[in-house]
Amino acid sequence: MVLDRSGATVAVADVLVEVEWNRVLDGTSSARAVIQPGGDCCNRLGRIGSWRNRLVLFRDDQYVWDGPITDVTWSLGQVELTAEDILVWLDNRVPHQDQTFTNVDLMDIAAWLIEDGYAPDDPGHTVEVIGRAGINGSRSYSANIGQTGDHLRQLAEAGLDYTAIGSKILLIPETHLVSVGRLSDADMPDGLEVSEDGKSLVTRWIVAGSESSGVIGTDGGTDPYYGLHERYVEQSEISDATSATEAAKARRRASATVPVFIDTQQVTISPLAAIDVPSLVPGWCLDITSASTCRTVSQRLKITGVKVTENGGDENTPGAESVQVQVAATGAETA
Numbered sequence: 001m002v003l004d005r006s007g008a009t010v011a012v013a014d015v016l017v018e019v020e021w022n023r024v025l026d027g028t029s030s031a032r033a034v035i036q037p038g039g040d041c042c043n044r045l046g047r048i049g050s051w052r053n054r055l056v057l058f059r060d061d062q063y064v065w066d067g068p069i070t071d072v073t074w075s076l077g078q079v080e081l082t083a084e085d086i087l088v089w090l091d092n093r094v095p096h097q098d099q100t101f102t103n104v105d106l107m108d109i110a111a112w113l114i115e116d117g118y119a120p121d122d123p124g125h126t127v128e129v130i131g132r133a134g135i136n137g138s139r140s141y142s143a144n145i146g147q148t149g150d151h152l153r154q155l156a157e158a159g160l161d162y163t164a165i166g167s168k169i170l171l172i173p174e175t176h177l178v179s180v181g182r183l184s185d186a187d188m189p190d191g192l193e194v195s196e197d198g199k200s201l202v203t204r205w206i207v208a209g210s211e212s213s214g215v216i217g218t219d220g221g222t223d224p225y226y227g228l229h230e231r232y233v234e235q236s237e238i239s240d241a242t243s244a245t246e247a248a249k250a251r252r253r254a255s256a257t258v259p260v261f262i263d264t265q266q267v268t269i270s271p272l273a274a275i276d277v278p279s280l281v282p283g284w285c286l287d288i289t290s291a292s293t294c295r296t297v298s299q300r301l302k303i304t305g306v307k308v309t310e311n312g313g314d315e316n317t318p319g320a321e322s323v324q325v326q327v328a329a330t331g332a333e334t335a
Contacts, residue, residue, distance in 0.1 A: 025282035159250035209238035217244025
């Protein structure tokens, strides 16, 4: 359905031709719906406006996705809606006041960034902190400087995760390894893909703080197996050397080994799999056991993405749903 910012129903899809929604870790997810309008529905769909209205999706009557519509295309016999989750608002917001944090848990900083970003005009959000980051740091933000979404992504690289489920934003410790299910080769009859991302390997990080502080933190060095891979990054909101060093340590934990990614490709996970699709939330884990490729895998891996697509079919072909899940093992998960 399409809802107005006020909460009123603008339109309900009488004939849903195609739908796609996803969830991502440390980023903004998107959704797409193609609707075949009929009767009064066409008039209602003609009044849809980007940012004014929200696309809300249900799967088997379970609320699975919600976010502002950012693009509408009207064509002969159909209307296509594209939306992004509630986090997209933070890419259109800036800090609204000066704020300095000294040696506090990163979760507190993340929560402030979110609350400050939405404060002047709240589209309707909640925040749930799953656990403390366990990493302290000092950060300084200036009013009207930088996009809030960018600040939140930079903070995530220092030792926490986040994702959006509907209008709720979850703040998740990087060390959160709770499993929501198990998948084996029998659950993925069309196979999977195992890959390494060698470009993500960094064995020594250099993190520079604000120009006024002049602080630099480092962590790591030459790895006896991989050799030396160094990376320099500037984070202007970091205000002391301890925080710069902690940020370097967090980055190295995630990049000290070559990340392994598993993708179930464009296939439908077997309906007999012990998986509840709405429970596939990035930041949680799946226990994966597979020997279908030359790279045997048997371990708990973090969910980094979920993609669900379904089409209504036609008079000759029934509709079908595809559930795709991406999981990964980085240095943080290995530790």
